[in-house]
Amino acid sequence: MHPAYSVILFTTASGAGYGLLFWLSLGIQIGYFAGDRWQSLAMLVPALALITIGLLSSMLHLGHPERAHRAMSQWRSSWLSREGVAALSTYVPASLMGMIWLLEIDTNFLPALAILAAAGAMITVYCTGMIYASLRTIRHWNLGLVPLFYIAAAATTGALLFLLIQSIFARAPDWVAVTGVAAIAMAMIVKLIYWRTIDGNKGQYTAEMATGLGALGTVRPLDPPHTMPNFVMREMGYKVGRKHARKLRRVAVALAFILPLAMVLLALYSGWPQLPMLALATLSAAIGIVVERWLFFAEAEHVAMLYYGAARA
């Protein structure tokens, strides 16, 4: 599948934003930020900024961005629509929390809003994953591991941002860093299982099934229907990255998981200043997750390519 940069930016940036919102809300829930509204705002603002940048980027991907509001209507059947509804709904508790801190409102609603924001963030990221996982035409995506990884990746990048911002104010407590380490480890395990799974599945559909001509023998393209690639080939037949896939997988694992893991552990136990190490960890994870997301698209094969010379899909 063609890796559109707008969609890569959308899924990675909004994922990190929702991840940060999730950890922030969880922190509020357990009373971690008691009284420190500036610290809470310092996390909420970048979270909402990342979410908004991501959503705007996904709108730029549309042919008619001005009609985007229509995408809220079909939540009964469409995961994309559900994601839109979940994304907009999550703004409500998140912005209310922001207003409470900004205007110093004395209220007991904060924990309830935090629960809603955390749930909204998790549900939105799950819906993002399900947009891809619901497509049976793409066996690399049609897996329960896909939404699981989207959640794990959001938790990883969100936890690193949480630790980074926390370290600006004060040394991050150990238990906060441990959640970050756990998120990174889980994301890495899920991704490794994911790659193992897709490598073991060569596809159950053949060109013979696609054309219905199997009884006559093997089917091979003779004359193409058009002289140059059409939309279907450009969108669904993207092959550029596949020969470098193995190398890029190693790059993604090193940058997204291993280096951040090492940096977070160093920040915890070395006694050196935490900020530069956590900044490096976050930057590394950001690049690593972008590489991972690019691969997620570039490695995915579409059944329609059976009509264009693929033997199996």
Place this chain on the structure above:
Amino acid sequence: MTSLPAPSTRKLGLVIDLDICVGCQACATSCKEWNTGGYSAPLSDHDPYGADPSGAWLNRVHSYEVGEGASGQTVHFPRSCLHCEEPDCVTVCPTGASFKRAEDGIVLVNPDTCIGCKLCSWACPYGAREYDHDDGVMKKCTLCVDRIYNETLAEEDRVPACVKACPTGARAFGDLGDPKSEVSKNVATRGGFSLLEEFGYKPVNRYLPPRPRRDGHSAPVNVPVEAIPAADNSVAEKLFAWADRVLSR
């Protein structure tokens, strides 16, 4: 709207005869010609006369080589939307622009509400939907919904443009939900099939297989001259044998 309607008894669709399709592309060009001014208008092209032409077409004609060696054959293979009964291209649509008509089963895109997210094209295993980069919306076969019910056209013209254009009669249009229709009967006699049945979208369009070859679908046999059964020694046989020798020189 994006949820599928209850199954209709009328299932309008195409039946394509792979035995007589000659791959002339007339169906594809007439489709483009009609639909660039019809329901799907425009069907934009990019660099149409340049080095890298591309554009939105609703019908594509492949040519495949099938089988091995001397028993191999060329099969011309038109491919367009199959107007499936249970397609995800409809249900994934976030706006309701992609829909299946309850009355006749035609799958359409409403060009006024499509946001151009392309998700429906990702959900189609047949590669039947093509995005129009100029128009910013998804395009697909409309089964010429603006012809088949069009009372301003002469009655014989109320068929899809591709069917009307086919010079060999390889394309037929009709109600595949009615077992007594001409197309359904043809599908039954010829052993018509649908594409990628295993996928489960329940396509409506049917394809008729190439007929078995007259030589029994085997390699041509080069029978050595010696092996020709010895003829009886009639005058006629001697004459034929002499003619054969002369003509073989």
